[in-house]
Amino acid sequence: MDGFVIVHRLIGWEETNVQRNIAWMKLGNEADRATASCCEN
Secondary structure (H helix, E strand, C coil): CHHHHHHHHHHHHHHHHHHHHHHHHHHHHHHHHHHHHHHHC
């Protein structure tokens, strides 16, 4: 049972980590777009 709890926690941590990475990627893309629009003008 302990092993299952540990694995479950690791999987949960991975999921939150992935969501955080996706959020950072979206932020980065928006920043890139803002930079690109500034450079174009």
